[in-house]
Amino acid sequence: MxxxxxxxxxxxxxxxxxxxxxxxxxxxxxxxxxxxxxxxxxxxxxxxxxxxxxxxxxxxxxxxxxxxxxxxxxxxxxxxxxxxxxxxxxxxxxxxxxxxxxxxxxxxxxxxxxxxxxxxxxxxxxxxxxxxxxxxxxxxxxxxxxxxxxxxxxxxxxxxxxxxxQPNPLGAHGLPALGEHAFAERIDYGMPDVLGEQRGRYAGIKVLVVGAGHSAIGNLINLATLAEQEEQTRIVWALRGHELGKLFGGGENDGLAARGALGQRLRQLLERGRLELHQGFQVHSIGELNGGMRVMPLDAGLAPIDGIDRIIAATGAxxxxxxxxxxxxxxxxxxxxxxxxxxxxxxxxxxxxxxxxxxxxxxxxxxxxxxxxxxxxxxxxxxxxxxxxxxxxxxxxxxxxxxxxxxxxxxxxxxQTGVCSSRPAGAAKAAAAPCCGTSAAVAAAPSRCGPAAARASCCG
The missing domain is CATH 3.50.50.60 (FAD/NAD(P)-binding domain)
Known part of the structure; x- marks a missing residue:
């Protein structure tokens, strides 16, 4: 060179x-x-x-x-x-x-x-x-x-x-939450090996997962598996939005079966009460309370999440x-x-x-x-x-x-994901045809579409 x-x-x-x-x-x-x-x-x-x-x-x-x-x-x-x-x-x-x-x-x-x-x-x-x-x-x-x-x-x-x-921080403003650096030793980013090498960090404690993507869902599913083996393990999930239908995905309509199964498994965990869910929760600060962490929301009208031993930030990158x-x-x-x-x-x-x-x-x-x-x-x-x-x-x-x-x-x-809007998963099949059609139809469409067209509809 x-x-x-x-x-x-x-x-x-x-x-x-x-x-x-x-x-x-x-x-x-x-x-x-x-x-x-x-x-x-x-x-x-x-x-x-x-x-x-x-x-x-x-x-x-x-x-x-x-x-x-x-x-x-x-x-x-x-x-x-x-x-x-x-x-x-x-x-x-x-x-x-x-x-x-x-x-x-x-x-x-x-x-x-x-x-x-x-x-x-x-x-x-x-x-x-x-x-x-x-x-x-x-x-x-x-x-x-x-x-x-x-x-x-x-x-x-x-x-x-x-x-x-370059993981995104926990904070609501795109900045680290107040206290995020101070509690860095109790926070993991991305997808820690909950069922393997890092099992000892999570077994038998109260864990907060923050995020709404596939990484967050994978963490929740792994923690639920750990909780089946370690009964004292408690799982809390905080997401910034309120819409769950899109997170559940397209299920059997998803062109990637494993991706569709993630959403279905998440739905089951919620229906069985295996997760403590906090919707519309934007993290503002992290402090200490009785040896655990108190996670404060940006919205003062929401209750804090108390007694957290460890946080997984699955907030993207x-x-x-x-x-x-x-x-x-x-x-x-x-x-x-x-x-x-x-x-x-x-x-x-x-x-x-x-x-x-x-x-x-x-x-x-x-x-x-x-x-x-x-x-x-x-x-x-x-x-x-x-x-x-x-x-x-x-x-x-x-x-x-x-x-x-x-x-x-x-x-x-x-x-295809089987989800083309924020409708609940039950409505995904009806939504898919006019929005995205089949994957073959999308591939056969013109390869370039302008900004106006793309921002106006699902797939241009």
């Missing part, structure tokens, strides 16, 4: 990929198939660093949607045993049975730098303000690796670093935008996603689980040659699916290779 001391011709430089998770390695496979050089930087000691943090979690998407076609093509003929398409892997199995074999292929292994965190990206000799000659300058990446900091040049940059390592502060990027003002992508994924308006196929045009920034793909491209929106990231990688790779015809094609069909 090129040292910063010598400016190279950008055309001779590799395409830098930040993050060696599923989408980052899919991008690498796409570029390798097109004969383009790559350099892959992973902050962790292993590929799939974010997935390693929740190895115990079983994904609701089967292998069918979890393997990138270009990556599978590279693995073909190497002795790799492709998992059964219908099986549901854990995050750990996704790493062990797919990402690790992919990363060990000579074409990828030689270009992969582990324990190498990209600290910042800029243009060689250009700050954010300077314009003339900017597009001809290589990118420069500041990288912290085992031997210290270095600077690497690249012809283009793909940011597939994800958002999992947000992108780290400081990485590209010296690049000319354009993000949506509230989702922090790529600006043109926001209308297709806005969770305030877009209640359908299937996001319209999209590619390099929606992912582009004013800085030519820079793209964020994967969960990072969605910003704070929680409705990202891995298969969407693979399609993004394919489209961007084709665009950077100059194959715009392929870049603009739609090669993605996503499974």
């Amino acid at each position: 090129n040292d910063i001391s010598t400016a190279a011709n950008p055309a001779s430089l590799p395409i830098a990929i930040i993050g060696a998770g599923p989408v980052g390695l899919a991008a690498a496979a796409q570029f390798i198939q097109r004969g383009l050089p790559v350099a892959i930087f992973e902050a962790s000691a292993s590929v799939g660093g974010n997935l390693q943090n929740y190895r115990h979690v079983r994904l609701f998407s089967p292998w069918q949607y979890n393997i990138d076609p270009s990556a599978a093509a590279l693995l073909a003929g190497t002795g790799w045993l492709r998992p059964d398409a219908a099986d549901l892997p854990t995050a750990g199995e996704l790493v062990d049975d797919y990402l690790l074999p992919l990363s060990r292929l000579p074409a990828i292994d030689a270009k992969l730098r582990l324990n190498s965190r990209v600290l910042a990206v800029s243009r060689l000799g250009f700050d954010k303000v300077k314009t003339r000659g900017r597009e001809a300058a290589p990118f420069v990446l500041r990288v912290a690796g085992p031997a210290g900091e270095s600077e690497i040049q690249a012809r283009a940059v793909i940011d597939a670093s994800g958002t999992w390592s 947000r992108p780290d935008l400081s990485l590209t502060a010296e690049l000319r990027t354009r993000h949506d003002a509230w989702l922090e996603s790529t600006e043109l992508l926001a209308p297709l994924i806005d969770p305030n308006e877009h209640s359908c689980g299937t996001v319209r196929p999209h590619g390099h045009r929606e992912l582009a920034h004013p800085e030519p040659g820079f793209y964020a793909i994967g969960a990072k491209s969605y910003g704070r929106a929680p409705n990202f699916l891995m298969a969407t990231g693979y399609e993004q990688a394919r489209s961007v790779a084709a665009a950077l290779a100059g194959d715009l015809a392929a870049a603009d094609e739609v090669r993605l069909e996503l499974p």
